[in-house]
Amino acid sequence: MTPHQMLLKKLAVKTDSKILLIVLDGLGGIHTVDSPQTALETARTPNLDALAARGALGRLIPAEVGITPGSGPGHLALFGYDPLAPRHEIGRGALEACGINFALNDRMVASRGNFCTLDGEGRITDRRAGRIPSEEGGRICEKLQGVISRIEDVAVHVRPVKEYRFCAIFEGPGLEASIEDTDPQQVGLKTLPARSHAQTSAGKKTERIVQVFLDKASEVLGDEPKANGMVLRGFAKDPGLPSFSELYQLTACAIATYPLYRGVGSLAGMEVIETGQAVADEIKSLESAWGRYDFAFMHVKKTDSNGEDGNLAGKAAVIEEFDGLLPSILELKPDVIAITGDHCTPSVMKSHSFHPIPLLVHGPFCDVDETAAFGETQCLRGSLGTFHSEKLIGLLLANAGKLRKFGA
Amino acid sequence: MTPHQMLLKKLAVKTDSKILLIVLDGLGGIHTVDSPQTALETARTPNLDALAARGALGRLIPAEVGITPGSGPGHLALFGYDPLAPRHEIGRGALEACGINFALNDRMVASRGNFCTLDGEGRITDRRAGRIPSEEGGRICEKLQGVISRIEDVAVHVRPVKEYRFCAIFEGPGLEASIEDTDPQQVGLKTLPARSHAQTSAGKKTERIVQVFLDKASEVLGDEPKANGMVLRGFAKDPGLPSFSELYQLTACAIATYPLYRGVGSLAGMEVIETGQAVADEIKSLESAWGRYDFAFMHVKKTDSNGEDGNLAGKAAVIEEFDGLLPSILELKPDVIAITGDHCTPSVMKSHSFHPIPLLVHGPFCDVDETAAFGETQCLRGSLGTFHSEKLIGLLLANAGKLRKFGA
Numbered sequence: 001m002t003p004h005q006m007l008l009k010k011l012a013v014k015t016d017s018k019i020l021l022i023v024l025d026g027l028g029g030i031h032t033v034d035s036p037q038t039a040l041e042t043a044r045t046p047n048l049d050a051l052a053a054r055g056a057l058g059r060l061i062p063a064e065v066g067i068t069p070g071s072g073p074g075h076l077a078l079f080g081y082d083p084l085a086p087r088h089e090i091g092r093g094a095l096e097a098c099g100i101n102f103a104l105n106d107r108m109v110a111s112r113g114n115f116c117t118l119d120g121e122g123r124i125t126d127r128r129a130g131r132i133p134s135e136e137g138g139r140i141c142e143k144l145q146g147v148i149s150r151i152e153d154v155a156v157h158v159r160p161v162k163e164y165r166f167c168a169i170f171e172g173p174g175l176e177a178s179i180e181d182t183d184p185q186q187v188g189l190k191t192l193p194a195r196s197h198a199q200t201s202a203g204k205k206t207e208r209i210v211q212v213f214l215d216k217a218s219e220v221l222g223d224e225p226k227a228n229g230m231v232l233r234g235f236a237k238d239p240g241l242p243s244f245s246e247l248y249q250l251t252a253c254a255i256a257t258y259p260l261y262r263g264v265g266s267l268a269g270m271e272v273i274e275t276g277q278a279v280a281d282e283i284k285s286l287e288s289a290w291g292r293y294d295f296a297f298m299h300v301k302k303t304d305s306n307g308e309d310g311n312l313a314g315k316a317a318v319i320e321e322f323d324g325l326l327p328s329i330l331e332l333k334p335d336v337i338a339i340t341g342d343h344c345t346p347s348v349m350k351s352h353s354f355h356p357i358p359l360l361v362h363g364p365f366c367d368v369d370e371t372a373a374f375g376e377t378q379c380l381r382g383s384l385g386t387f388h389s390e391k392l393i394g395l396l397l398a399n400a401g402k403l404r405k406f407g408a
Numbered sequence: 409m410t411p412h413q414m415l416l417k418k419l420a421v422k423t424d425s426k427i428l429l430i431v432l433d434g435l436g437g438i439h440t441v442d443s444p445q446t447a448l449e450t451a452r453t454p455n456l457d458a459l460a461a462r463g464a465l466g467r468l469i470p471a472e473v474g475i476t477p478g479s480g481p482g483h484l485a486l487f488g489y490d491p492l493a494p495r496h497e498i499g500r501g502a503l504e505a506c507g508i509n510f511a512l513n514d515r516m517v518a519s520r521g522n523f524c525t526l527d528g529e530g531r532i533t534d535r536r537a538g539r540i541p542s543e544e545g546g547r548i549c550e551k552l553q554g555v556i557s558r559i560e561d562v563a564v565h566v567r568p569v570k571e572y573r574f575c576a577i578f579e580g581p582g583l584e585a586s587i588e589d590t591d592p593q594q595v596g597l598k599t600l601p602a603r604s605h606a607q608t609s610a611g612k613k614t615e616r617i618v619q620v621f622l623d624k625a626s627e628v629l630g631d632e633p634k635a636n637g638m639v640l641r642g643f644a645k646d647p648g649l650p651s652f653s654e655l656y657q658l659t660a661c662a663i664a665t666y667p668l669y670r671g672v673g674s675l676a677g678m679e680v681i682e683t684g685q686a687v688a689d690e691i692k693s694l695e696s697a698w699g700r701y702d703f704a705f706m707h708v709k710k711t712d713s714n715g716e717d718g719n720l721a722g723k724a725a726v727i728e729e730f731d732g733l734l735p736s737i738l739e740l741k742p743d744v745i746a747i748t749g750d751h752c753t754p755s756v757m758k759s760h761s762f763h764p765i766p767l768l769v770h771g772p773f774c775d776v777d778e779t780a781a782f783g784e785t786q787c788l789r790g791s792l793g794t795f796h797s798e799k800l801i802g803l804l805l806a807n808a809g810k811l812r813k814f815g816a
Binding site (some may be wrong): 003004007054153364367369370381385386387388391392393394396397398399403404405406407408 | 438439440441444467471473474475476477478479480481491492496499500503611642668742756757759760761762763764784785790794
């Protein structure tokens with residue numbers, strides 16, 4: 001627990017007010033001479049602009065000035081955890097396992113697997129096994145699980161995620177997450193053996209168990225036409241984050257379509273709500289869950305995907321789609337609503353970036369400023385100023401009347 | 409000493425220049441849809457506006473984003489101490505004792521007392537003993553002191569503060585501030601016995617001594633018509649803050665009408681100057697003390713009181729009164745003057761709040777910005793930006809030419 005979280009924990013009180021945090025992934029963009037407007041600024045967003053007019057704007061520094069975060073740290077910071085603390089470098093294995101609602105315990109090491117296609121000499125020819133459909137992935141996971149369920153005193157759990165992606169979770173005494181990825185990251189190369197970068201007895205045991213699993217899996221997959229190989233990545237344990245309930249007295253839920261975001265929410269102690277793939281589906285899930293929680297996190301993925309593709313118009317279209325749905329969200333009457341991103345994904349950079357993220361907060365005491373449109377330049381002028389994402393949760397709790405005064 | 413204070417201590421030099429810090433308690437407000445102007449913005453303040461025009465504006469974060477501080481932490485931060493450090497959570501007993509110029513040493517535990525009225529069964533019927541006048545409070549303190557001056561090897565000091573309020577200070581070896589308040593905070597309940605939350609020998613000794621004091625006091629007060637009972641609160645030791653002189657090479661004085669603010673100043677090593685109750689009285693005290701100090705802190709209380717009452721017009725009137733007196737202050741020709749608050753007290757919230765505080769700094773090198781009125785929205789646009797109160801003292805020292813360059 002960081003000193004800031006200890007402070008919030010000390011001051012937080014349970015009240016009836018409700019907070020809604022909406023993360024439009026990779027929301028922010030930048031201005032260049034050739035591309036003087038961001039996706040958020042080119043998008044027609046009458047509903048966001050109206051909310052900005054009666055709310056307050058600002059900007060969030062996701063990790064630190066100049067630091068470009070991945071989605072994991074970006075979200076951890078929004079949830080109040082120090083995104084740069086070594087103990088918060090959460091491996092994708094743990095995120096993915098939580099994202100498919102697989103409950104981790106401290107005897108487990110989780111990894112994220114990809115099925116791949118190997119040639120006769122064991123070299124990778126397709127890193128995604130021809131993007132086999134999810135049904136195929138599910139069938140192959142069942143087949144593996146049927147043959148391999150235990151190695152020595154370690155239980156092995158094989159669970160499908162989506163298409164060619166799965167989780168392999170190892171559960172037993174004395175295991176460690178020190179195993180390197182077995183993915184050579186390139187076609188034409190052979191998959192790598194299990195290697196522990198820690199020469200501890202737990203590291204050696206885990207290395208041995210994972211290698212036995214890889215060897216057995218190789219036999220089981222031998223007759224598959226496409227998915228005849230696998231790589232494992234992101235070996236990780238549950239980081240044991242203090243929960244939203246423990247930290248902030250919040251009963252929280254997470255609504256997200258991708259396992260990673262469901263995973264981060266789950267690790268923070270949020271209940272992960274079932275939902276469909278469209279933003280409208282997510283809003284339906286939000287509506288049905290809203291009565292049972294006092295904090296909801298809703299994640300919209302496609303702003304980021306379009307940014308990564310360098311598709312400014314596509315990103316603007318996703319923002320416009322969200323804007324059109326915003327009135328139905330506001331009908332839930334959250335006491336405090338925040339709309340922001342986990343990092344910027346400027347279309348001109350086709351990647352995550354280090355720039356401050358646009359932030360909109362609306363609540364009874366948000367301090368309405370003179371801004372009347374939600375955009376990067378307006379956010380620079382907003383009354384919330386520029387501060388670190390890690391501090392956002394405190395601001396939202398304060399706006400919702402959920403923090404007592406500090407000191408006499 | 410925080411790392412920042414160690415840095416300032418290393419760089420600070422004694423010079424002839426003088427700094428004046430004026431704290432208008434709870435100065436800042438917020439904008440809402442229904443109340444689009446703050447007290448500071450509605451007040452007619454030609455003198456503050458003129459000073460803003462030839463000075464620089466900014467905003468202070470009193471403790472941390474989202475954190476609402478009490479007056480103690482709010483002032484500690486303005487004086488350069490980390491307001492959130494656990495060792496800086498100064499109990500009201502120590503603040504109150506310092507506020508009445510009672511010099512604490514490290515063998516003392518101070519508590520803040522209230523006389524109250526008890527019924528025949530010992531239940532509180534009036535938590536303020538009918539607000540007996542200060543003369544009555546003084547007489548009763550003398551009566552108590554006459555009977556109780558020593559318990560075991562502990563000297564007991566009973567000192568009046570104002571009306572029904574007093575300080576009880578226990579001085580002796582092996583005492584600890586771990587005693588809970590004896591105030592049940594509610595009429596109809598009996599006062600509580602002395603209880604230490606630490607089961608140390610010092611805790612047990614202090615508990616025993618305080619209980620003997622309460623029992624003896626109960627006998628002495630038995631024949632009083634109104635003040636026939638007492639409660640003790642905020643048991644605290646001197647936190648041992650490094651002084652303004654040690655930290656910043658400043659010979660500092662404090663001018664405030666309320667004990668708490670005099671107390672915080674005193675704990676920071678400021679000389680507390682006698683003064684009357686009106687702002688004009690405080691300015692007279694400032695004028696008479698000005699020649700002897702190179703740093704003066706002057707506190708104006710009623711901005712906060714009106715904010716707490718939800719009285720925006722009343723708060724604006726206090727600001728206007730101060731504005732009218734500002735020219736006489738400026739005649740002292742401080743090299744650097746800063747006008748700000750210890751926290752915001754928005755009238756619409758009727759309480760302290762977490763919002764950034766308006767800040768005005770005038771000095772030869774303050775960097776005059778384009779703002780020409782002292783108000784929250786203008787402060788957002790000022791050249792000083794938004795930063796933590798804890799850093800203000802360094803900015804004032806720098807503006808006064810009292811900080812050497814760091815490094816070659």
